[in-house]
Amino acid sequence: MLLREYGIAKQDMLKALAAYYKxxxxxxxxxxxxxxxLLNLSPDSLSTYQWMPVMKDKSxxxxxxxxxxxxxxxxxxxxxxxxxxxxxxxVSLDSDxxxxxxxxxxxxxxxxxxxxxxxxxxxxxxxxxxxxxMACYRTDLAKAxxxxxxIRWGLGMIAISNAxxxxxxxxxxxxxxxxxxxxxxxxxxxxxPQYLNIRKxxxxxxxxxxxxxxxxxxxxxLEEYHFIDGTGISRETQGTMLARMxxxxxxxxxxxxxxxxxxxxxxxxxERNVLAAQRTIAACYRTIYGRAxxxxxxIRxxxxxxxxxxxxxxxxxxxxxxxFNIWLIAAGLLLLVDGTLWYWPVRKEQAEVPRGIAxxxxxxxx
Numbered sequence: 001m002l003l004r005e006y007g008i009a010k011q012d013m014l015k016a017l018a019a020y021y022k023x024x025x026x027x028x029x030x031x032x033x034x035x036x037x038l039l040n041l042s043p044d045s046l047s048t049y050q051w052m053p054v055m056k057d058k059s060x061x062x063x064x065x066x067x068x069x070x071x072x073x074x075x076x077x078x079x080x081x082x083x084x085x086x087x088x089x090x091v092s093l094d095s096d097x098x099x100x101x102x103x104x105x106x107x108x109x110x111x112x113x114x115x116x117x118x119x120x121x122x123x124x125x126x127x128x129x130x131x132x133x134m135a136c137y138r139t140d141l142a143k144a145x146x147x148x149x150x151i152r153w154g155l156g157m158i159a160i161s162n163a164x165x166x167x168x169x170x171x172x173x174x175x176x177x178x179x180x181x182x183x184x185x186x187x188x189x190x191x192x193p194q195y196l197n198i199r200k201x202x203x204x205x206x207x208x209x210x211x212x213x214x215x216x217x218x219x220x221x222l223e224e225y226h227f228i229d230g231t232g233i234s235r236e237t238q239g240t241m242l243a244r245m246x247x248x249x250x251x252x253x254x255x256x257x258x259x260x261x262x263x264x265x266x267x268x269x270x271e272r273n274v275l276a277a278q279r280t281i282a283a284c285y286r287t288i289y290g291r292a293x294x295x296x297x298x299i300r301x302x303x304x305x306x307x308x309x310x311x312x313x314x315x316x317x318x319x320x321x322x323x324f325n326i327w328l329i330a331a332g333l334l335l336l337v338d339g340t341l342w343y344w345p346v347r348k349e350q351a352e353v354p355r356g357i358a359x360x361x362x363x364x365x366x
Contacts, residue, residue, distance in 0.1 A: 010027070010093070013093065014027065014091070014092075014093070017091045017093075018091055020091075021068075021069050021070060021091045023069050023089060023090055023091055024088075024090045024091075025090055025091050025092065026054065026063070026065050026090040026091075026092050026096070027092065027093070027096050028092075028095075028096035028097075028099040028100060050066065050067035050068070050074075050094060050097050051064055051065065051066040051067070051074050051077070051078060051097065052064070052065050052066075052097050052100040052101055053065075053078075053082060054100060057088065059086070060084075060085065060086065061084070061085075061086040061087060061088045062082055062084040062086070062087050062088070063087075063088045063090060064078055064087055064088065064089045064090065065090055065091075065092040065096065065097055065100060066089050066090070066091065066092065066097070067091070067092065067093075067094055067097060068091075069089035069090065069091050075087075075089070121269070123218075123219075123273055123276075124272065124273055124276045126218050127218045127219065127276045127277060127279075127280045128276070130214060130215065130218045130280060130283075131279065131280055131283045134211070134283045134284065134286070134287040135283070137287055137290075138286060138287050138290040141290045141291060141293070141294045142290070143194050144194065144294055144297070145293065145294055145297040146191070146194060147191040147192065147193070147194030148191065148297045148298065148300075148301045149191065149297070150187055150188065150190050150191025150192075150194070151188050151191040151192060151301060152300070152301050152304050153184075153187050153188075153191075154183075154184045154185065154186070154187030154188030154189070154190070154191065155184065155188060155301075155304055155305065155308065155328075156184070156304070156308075157180050157181070157183055157184030157187065158181060158184035158185060158188065159184075159308040159312065160180060160184075161178070161180040161181035161184060164180075211284050211287055211288060212284065215280055215281060215284040218277075218280055219277040219280060219281075288346050289346065291342055291343075291346060292342065292343045292346035294339075294342055295338075295339040295340065295341070295342025295343030295344075295346075296339060296343055297339070298335045298336070298338050298339025298342060299335070299336055299339035299340065299343065300339075301332075301335050301339075302331075302332040302333065302334070302335030302336035302337075302338075302339060303332065303336065304332070305328045305329070305331050305332025305335060306328070306329050306332030306333060306336070307332075308328055309325045309326065309327075309328030309329035309332060310325075310329060312325050312328075313325040313326075313329075
């Protein structure tokens with residue numbers, strides 16, 4: 001009550017209790033390795049007298065955290081429960097002793113501080129695995145765009161040689177023109193397998209909605225460990241699911257304070273999870289934009305194919321290479337349609353990037 005209602009600092013409380021009982025104080029730390037031989041205890045006895053063995057010092061004395069270090073009943077219970085030659089009794093707050101007891105009893109998630117951090121670590125791993133999968137997906141998309149760039153390069157050389165072969169200057173140096181044609185074909189066929197492999201493996205690639213839904217599943221830990229009721233923050237509802245998730249996270253990182261009973265490291269663990277969730281949403285945005293860039297690369301390649309085919313056909317007319325020009329136009333149109341299907345669903349996401357992903361306003365402080 002003194003901590004919550006009167007705002008007395010915990011360290012001041014421990015100093016006052018240590019001076020009153022004329023002994024050292026101790027607070028909860030889950031990093032303390034409690035020896036196994038000290039854990040053969042009765043839960044009823046621990047709860048009755050509010051004490052807990054926490055460690056052995058270098059001299060072999062068992063350190064006992066107790067609410068009242070001078071209690072004769074508590075000291076007698078300690079000697080009955082623990083076989084040791086020497087004891088060192090330190091005063092501790094009730095909440096700290098309860099945390100030690102809960103660790104010993106393996107309390108449920110939400111009551112046990114260490115177990116809660118274990119759950120948070122599990123969700124961080126889950127989000128990291130999903131971000132890794134999205135990074136691999138973006139790498140595949142980048143490979144496809146690189147293959148398309150090689151195809152456009154080779155196509156440009158083929159178009160140049162095609163135009164020169166149909167011009168009147170062919171007889172001057174036909175070997176040079178055919179060399180350019182062969183080089184263009186080699187470069188195009190170097191990039192074509194990269195595109196076809198990615199296109200084959202991504203024949204039915206996960207769309208934007210699938211990426212968003214899986215991202216939402218990886219951050220559902222917020223329902224267990226974070227509570228946003230009563231934040232007092234009103235915000236216009238975004239139209240897309242991903243943008244709403246981003247604004248939902250901004251409430252946690254900016255406005256939600258930890259409960260008074262939370263330990264500092266647990267608060268930091270929660271904050272790390274929120275930051276990991278924000279990185280996951282940002283990775284989802286990058287993946288969606290990677291799909292859009294790949295679609296735009298399809299469109300650029302399609303425009304190159306179509307424009308070169310139409311240009312050569314209209315300039316030189318029908319001839320020996322007419323079938324090649326028609327193939328260029330058809331392939332370009334197919335790439336245009338394919339690229340539009342990849343890019344179009346991303347357009348609505350661009351206008352609603354959440355504030356948690358964009359730069360924060362100057363008046364907000366984390």
